Amino acid sequence: MSQALTHRSVGKANNERLEFLGDSVLSLVISTELYQRYPELTEGELSRLRSSLVRGKTLAAVARHYQLGQYIKLGQGEIKSGGVNKSSVLADAVEAIFGAVLLDQGYAFAYTFIAQTMAPWLIKVDPISIQKDAKSQLQEVLQKHGMPLPVYQTIKEVEVKGEIEFHVSCEAEEKQLKTTAKASSRKKAEQASAQKMLDKLDV
Amino acid sequence: MSQALTHRSVGKANNERLEFLGDSVLSLVISTELYQRYPELTEGELSRLRSSLVRGKTLAAVARHYQLGQYIKLGQGEIKSGGVNKSSVLADAVEAIFGAVLLDQGYAFAYTFIAQTMAPWLIKVDPISIQKDAKSQLQEVLQKHGMPLPVYQTIKEVEVKGEIEFHVSCEAEEKQLKTTAKASSRKKAEQASAQKMLDKLDV
Numbered sequence: 001m002s003q004a005l006t007h008r009s010v011g012k013a014n015n016e017r018l019e020f021l022g023d024s025v026l027s028l029v030i031s032t033e034l035y036q037r038y039p040e041l042t043e044g045e046l047s048r049l050r051s052s053l054v055r056g057k058t059l060a061a062v063a064r065h066y067q068l069g070q071y072i073k074l075g076q077g078e079i080k081s082g083g084v085n086k087s088s089v090l091a092d093a094v095e096a097i098f099g100a101v102l103l104d105q106g107y108a109f110a111y112t113f114i115a116q117t118m119a120p121w122l123i124k125v126d127p128i129s130i131q132k133d134a135k136s137q138l139q140e141v142l143q144k145h146g147m148p149l150p151v152y153q154t155i156k157e158v159e160v161k162g163e164i165e166f167h168v169s170c171e172a173e174e175k176q177l178k179t180t181a182k183a184s185s186r187k188k189a190e191q192a193s194a195q196k197m198l199d200k201l202d203v
Numbered sequence: 204m205s206q207a208l209t210h211r212s213v214g215k216a217n218n219e220r221l222e223f224l225g226d227s228v229l230s231l232v233i234s235t236e237l238y239q240r241y242p243e244l245t246e247g248e249l250s251r252l253r254s255s256l257v258r259g260k261t262l263a264a265v266a267r268h269y270q271l272g273q274y275i276k277l278g279q280g281e282i283k284s285g286g287v288n289k290s291s292v293l294a295d296a297v298e299a300i301f302g303a304v305l306l307d308q309g310y311a312f313a314y315t316f317i318a319q320t321m322a323p324w325l326i327k328v329d330p331i332s333i334q335k336d337a338k339s340q341l342q343e344v345l346q347k348h349g350m351p352l353p354v355y356q357t358i359k360e361v362e363v364k365g366e367i368e369f370h371v372s373c374e375a376e377e378k379q380l381k382t383t384a385k386a387s388s389r390k391k392a393e394q395a396s397a398q399k400m401l402d403k404l405d406v
Contacts, residue, residue, distance in 0.1 A: 016245065016246040017238065017244075017245070017246055017249065019246060020234060020238065020246045020249045020250060021234055021235065021238050023234075024227075024230045024231040024234035024235075025231055025234075027227045027230060027231070028227040028228055028230070028231045031223060031224055031226075031227035031228075032224065032227075032305075035220065035223065035224050041220075042219065042220070043219040043220055043222060043223045046220065046223045047223060102235075107310045107311070107314075108310070111310075160403075177363075200363075
């Protein structure tokens with residue numbers, strides 16, 4: 001468990017490989033919980049809920065909630081640059097702990113441990129808002145903040161292996177942000193670019 | 204198990220939700236196997252090996268190997284358009300089966316089932332080639348086919364939330380292919396664009 005709390009800035013015996021395992025076991029536990037809790041949601045909706053739970057921002061919040069920072073071992077450079085408060089360092093440590101618990105205690109124990117650790121965030125997920133598509137969500141968010149509607153533009157259409165790929169941009173003028181995405185239809189590309197914008201706005 | 208083999212073209216009781224679960228359990232089984240088989244690989248190298256094993260192309264090969272196509276239930280439209288041979292349909296069915304096995308039999312059984320099913324591909328992974336970075340791999344591939352070296356260009360540098368984002372393109376002239384990627388350093392962006400090119404070349 002000590003290795004799970006050792007950042008790569010310390011040296012070779014660090015938590016990066018455990019993080020690799022932790023990322024996967026976290027994903028499966030969250031997937032199983034969501035699958036059982038929301039029998040009415042589609043695969044796409046479940047995926048979006050899962051993303052919101054396993055992303056770095058959420059895991060950093062988990063680490064702060066359990067005051068994990070004080071236990072993380074960092075190299076001198078990272079200590080000086082305030083690494084113990086960095087969201088990425090905190091999120092990585094959470095994943096590494098999940099990986100270490102899986103290795104040490106097996107899947108059944110790890111399942112309970114992860115589900116309990118993540119319970120406050122699992123309870124908070126909002127399956128209603130996730131059922132709205134990304135474009136609708138983005139519109140709502142911008143309107144709530146009194147900002148103009150996003151602008152979608154088709155940048156180009158490319159033929160790849162006999163199939164058309166639509167490249168689309170989404171612009172939130174007031175924020176001076178632009179995202180791009182490509183997909184097999186214009187509608188899908190617009191949704192993907194809107195989702196990227198939502199991620200960028202971090203709301 | 205019948206539902207795992209029912210494509211969404213048939214109707215509402217299809218395999219898409221099982222696929223969501225199957226994708227996660229497959230990822231954890233592969234992660235655990237790779238973690239144990241290759242104690243010397245880094246997180247990044249393990250991730251690349253995992254990607255090569257869980258991607259659609261590999262899963263479609265798995266489905267063809269076990270002649271899964273004949274058991275998949277498709278809607279009339281999909282049957283007419285030859286859906287039973289589509290790689291995406293086949294890959295999705297494999298994931299859905301893994302999800303169904305997890306639900307019906309629990310994790311320990313699913314682990315053995317998935318590890319055995321994937322064994323021929325797990326044996327074939329090449330940890331040496333994966334240790335090479337994407338740019339080196341791409342160079343080798345193009346040279347092997349007598350094609351000119353790829354060209355990397357920095358498209359733009361954008362400041363996002365106080366951090367510079369490098370947008371880079373990678374062009375394989377002779378194939379008339381271009382990929383783009385962005386990252387926090389030029390080097391990382393070039394590697395990412397090279398990886399995308401490798402995926403596109405599908406070698």
